[in-house]
Amino acid sequence: MTQNSNITKELEQKVKRFIRLTLKDISVELGDEFDRNFEREAFFNEKWARRKFNDDESRGLLAGKGTLRQTIRDEAYVTDHDSVIFSSSAPYSAIHNEGGTITVTRKMKKYFWYRYLLIMGSKRSRPDKPKFTEKLQRKKSGELRDNQRNRELTEEARFCKIMALKKVGSKIIIPKRQFIGMHPEVERIIREIVDANRQKIF
Numbered sequence: 001m002t003q004n005s006n007i008t009k010e011l012e013q014k015v016k017r018f019i020r021l022t023l024k025d026i027s028v029e030l031g032d033e034f035d036r037n038f039e040r041e042a043f044f045n046e047k048w049a050r051r052k053f054n055d056d057e058s059r060g061l062l063a064g065k066g067t068l069r070q071t072i073r074d075e076a077y078v079t080d081h082d083s084v085i086f087s088s089s090a091p092y093s094a095i096h097n098e099g100g101t102i103t104v105t106r107k108m109k110k111y112f113w114y115r116y117l118l119i120m121g122s123k124r125s126r127p128d129k130p131k132f133t134e135k136l137q138r139k140k141s142g143e144l145r146d147n148q149r150n151r152e153l154t155e156e157a158r159f160c161k162i163m164a165l166k167k168v169g170s171k172i173i174i175p176k177r178q179f180i181g182m183h184p185e186v187e188r189i190i191r192e193i194v195d196a197n198r199q200k201i202f
Helices: 003-040 093-098 106-119 148-164 184-201
Strands: 072-077 083-088 100-103 171-174
Touching: 003 072, 003 083, 003 184, 093 100, 106 148
Parallel strands: none
Antiparallel strands: 072 083, 100 171
């Protein structure tokens, strides 16, 4: 084996190591930053739109039970097209991230009526939907308990009733509240990682 061959092989190994390390670092660093967007309630420095009605600032935007935030995943692919891909398994993630318009259907109205009646305690939860079991907590006297969960459920019930009363075919505008994507801050982070790893390996 010639000296040039040894140099070429060593360089190839360094390149592969550089790619693996860089993709891993980008995955970790950007994953943390995208997660922090939920705490910032902003896409880095771009603040999310507040709620149009009954905006209680003590309640986080896109918070709820934290499902959307928890579904964000990232994978580093070392292939011919080396990349890091961030995604969410939540079916409503795209419309929150990009904004858009939803057309009200009869099925939607039926769903929101079901949620409203369930929260108010006027309907039993279905065994095939165990996650929809929460309802307003009451004292033995029947009076509503004064706690944070009841306040949140009361607001949710109000929202569900408003949605259930909307006309079929009417439009609901979902504001863009981006949490994943390209941004000058993302580009800066990537550049810093690339430069640091280049100096470390080469």
